[in-house]
Amino acid sequence: MTADLELPAWSEPFAAANREALARLPPIGQLDRAWAWGGADGSGVRVAIVDSGVERTHPAVGSCLVESVRVEPEGDEARVIADPDGVDVVGHGTACAAIIHALAPAAELVSVRVLGPENRGKGVVFAAGLEWAIEQGASVVNLSLSSKSQALYSLFHELADAAYFANVLLVSAANNVPGPSYPSLFSSVVSVAAHDVADPWTYFYNPRPPVEFGAFGLDVPVAWKDGGRMVATGNSFAAPHIAGIAALIRSKHPGVTPFEVKAILAATANDPRAG
Amino acid sequence: MSGDDTTVSMTDPDEAAAALLRAVALRAEAARRILGEPLEALLRSVVEATVALFGAEAASIALFDPDADRLVFRVAAGEQGQGVVGRAIPIDQGVAGYAFTTGQAIALADVAHDPRFAGGLAASTGYVPRSLLAVPLIDGDQSIGVLEVLDKHEAPTFSLRDVELAGVFARQAAVAINATRIERDTRSLLATVLVGLGGETGGRAGAEAAAAELAATATADLDRGDDTHLWALAERVARLRRADPEQLDLLTELLDVLVRRTEAGDRRTRRREGGRRRSQPAPTVDD
Numbered sequence: 189m190t191a192d193l194e195l196p197a198w199s200e201p202f203a204a205a206n207r208e209a210l211a212r213l214p215p216i217g218q219l220d221r222a223w224a225w226g227g228a229d230g231s232g233v234r235v236a237i238v239d240s241g242v243e244r245t246h247p248a249v250g251s252c253l254v255e256s257v258r259v260e261p262e263g264d265e266a267r268v269i270a271d272p273d274g275v276d277v278v279g280h281g282t283a284c285a286a287i288i289h290a291l292a293p294a295a296e297l298v299s300v301r302v303l304g305p306e307n308r309g310k311g312v313v314f315a316a317g318l319e320w321a322i323e324q325g326a327s328v329v330n331l332s333l334s335s336k337s338q339a340l341y342s343l344f345h346e347l348a349d350a351a352y353f354a355n356v357l358l359v360s361a362a363n364n365v366p367g368p369s370y371p372s373l374f375s376s377v378v379s380v381a382a383h384d385v386a387d388p389w390t391y392f393y394n395p396r397p398p399v400e401f402g403a404f405g406l407d408v409p410v411a412w413k414d415g416g417r418m419v420a421t422g423n424s425f426a427a428p429h430i431a432g433i434a435a436l437i438r439s440k441h442p443g444v445t446p447f448e449v450k451a452i453l454a455a456t457a458n459d460p461r462a463g
Numbered sequence: 464m465s466g467d468d469t470t471v472s473m474t475d476p477d478e479a480a481a482a483l484l485r486a487v488a489l490r491a492e493a494a495r496r497i498l499g500e501p502l503e504a505l506l507r508s509v510v511e512a513t514v515a516l517f518g519a520e521a522a523s524i525a526l527f528d529p530d531a532d533r534l535v536f537r538v539a540a541g542e543q544g545q546g547v548v549g550r551a552i553p554i555d556q557g558v559a560g561y562a563f564t565t566g567q568a569i570a571l572a573d574v575a576h577d578p579r580f581a582g583g584l585a586a587s588t589g590y591v592p593r594s595l596l597a598v599p600l601i602d603g604d605q606s607i608g609v610l611e612v613l614d615k616h617e618a619p620t621f622s623l624r625d626v627e628l629a630g631v632f633a634r635q636a637a638v639a640i641n642a643t644r645i646e647r648d649t650r651s652l653l654a655t656v657l658v659g660l661g662g663e664t665g666g667r668a669g670a671e672a673a674a675a676e677l678a679a680t681a682t683a684d685l686d687r688g689d690d691t692h693l694w695a696l697a698e699r700v701a702r703l704r705r706a707d708p709e710q711l712d713l714l715t716e717l718l719d720v721l722v723r724r725t726e727a728g729d730r731r732t733r734r735r736e737g738g739r740r741r742s743q744p745a746p747t748v749d750d
Contacts, residue, residue, distance in 0.1 A: 199624075278557070303555055333567055335604075336601060405623070406622070424569060
């Protein structure tokens with residue numbers, strides 16, 4: 189019935205029946221997970237979450253939210269203002285923060301709220317939030333959203349380059365709606381789709397870009413707004429798993445660049461032929 | 464209402480502008496008849512197809528209403544889904560709001576166990592789903608609404624494949640929905656022109672009424688006598704939507720020939736009847 193549809197199917201390469209085709213890179217030196225992040229807890233690393241906000245008091249966020257801002261449109265521009273209350277208008281940003289916190293419990297979290305009653309998820313607001321996170325020197329930025337605005341292509345391209353050159357790792361969820369989306373399809377970001385193995389530590393490397401990593405994203409138990417919990421599915425819940433592991437790598441090896449983090453992630457990915 | 468003695472409730476813009484407006488109204492009416500399927504019927508067919516495709520309990524579509532700054536649920540399929548129709552929600556809240564504003568598809572499960580859902584919109588509609596899938600309706604780079612799917616019959620949650628399939632399906636639906644809005648947008652454009660001309664003193668609502676009246680005036684003549692043939696032709700053109708491009712090219716060429724012949728005939732008639740009136744040369748920028 190769906191054979192003639194061109195599904196984006198970003199998760200397809202990570203499905204059990206297809207993993208065989210995920211050829212492994214030859215091992216880079218003797219990299220393994222023990223070397224990559226063994227003993228690390230995220231100390232010294234700051235992770236920005238550009239999303240719907242993070243609920244500061246949610247138990248699953250564990251008092252790790254050190255700063256909270258929101259972005260408001262101002263004419264054609266946007267400005268970043270303090271949002272000390274730590275509000276999440278949906279629950280989604282809190283879900284992402286809690287996933288990262290569970291993997292890297294000592295990492296500091298920064299919430300950049302780009303959704304809200306006043307800004308309607310506009311691309312320029314999202315871009316301004318991303319720019320702020322890069323300027324603040326976050327080690328890792330989790331982007332579970334992306335923009336489909338063709339008009340903002342070059343702006344997001346500039347921001348992705350700016351992040352790369354500033355040693356900021358962007359981890360971006362692939363968008364499931366057909367058509368381009370930015371910055372999730374840019375080469376310098378770590379683009380992530382969901383797989384169906386119920387384990388936050390299982391991730392796969394796909395040598396065929398643009399979506400190079402698959403992480404846990406099906407029926408994920410997540411934190412949600414008002415101190416609640418939910419079971420959620422989507423690429424936007426896969427991205428923070430990779431963001432959390434990247435935070436551990438940067439915590440243990442502060443000198444590694446975004447390019448090297450990507451290589452370490454690829455080298456330490458699960459064997460697609462196992463289990 | 465007869466065509467000739469109808470006056471449009473606006474102070475007279477000049478005759479040329481009125482003729483132009485009538486021509487636009489005529490095209491809007493032709494588009495409406497050729498497209499045939501009104502928006503609601505299209506939306507209903509999308510949600511019904513969604514329910515069948517996913518084997519779901521219910522599906523609904525909410526479209527963005529820029530005037531109200533809300534997502535308004537327009538149609539639903541499935542007995543359990545009907546309670547949501549007509550409800551409006553803020554665009555930045557809930558799963559539907561998230562899908563709309565971020566362009567990301569997400570699915571949630573165990574929703575019924577969540578007190579916020581149990582006490583929120585879902586509960587007030589009389590049906591709290593176990594699981595739901597929300598995908599944005601995106602045409603080009605513009606999000607126009609959200610498609611929601613509730614409770615698959617054969618699984619407690621939605622799969623990754625479901626999420627991706629819904630993304631593709633929603634995009635095709637969004638393209639169709641936008642195409643169907645052409646007629647309404649043309650009518651809306653007419654109203655804007657009327658306001659812009661400064662002749663409509665009844666505000667936007669008055670201008671919209673005047674636009675509707677203008678369309679009725681422009682098309683009233685066409686529904687009488689011999690011109691019903693034109694609309695029979697329009698019906699046939701509507702059925703040609705699935706014709707292949709070569710057939711359509713051929714048809715377009717044939718129609719061009721006919722149009723030229725008709726216009727040439729009109730000019731000959733005017734010359735014969737025109738008396739003192741000089742024949743019209745082709746329009747130039749100086750006219």
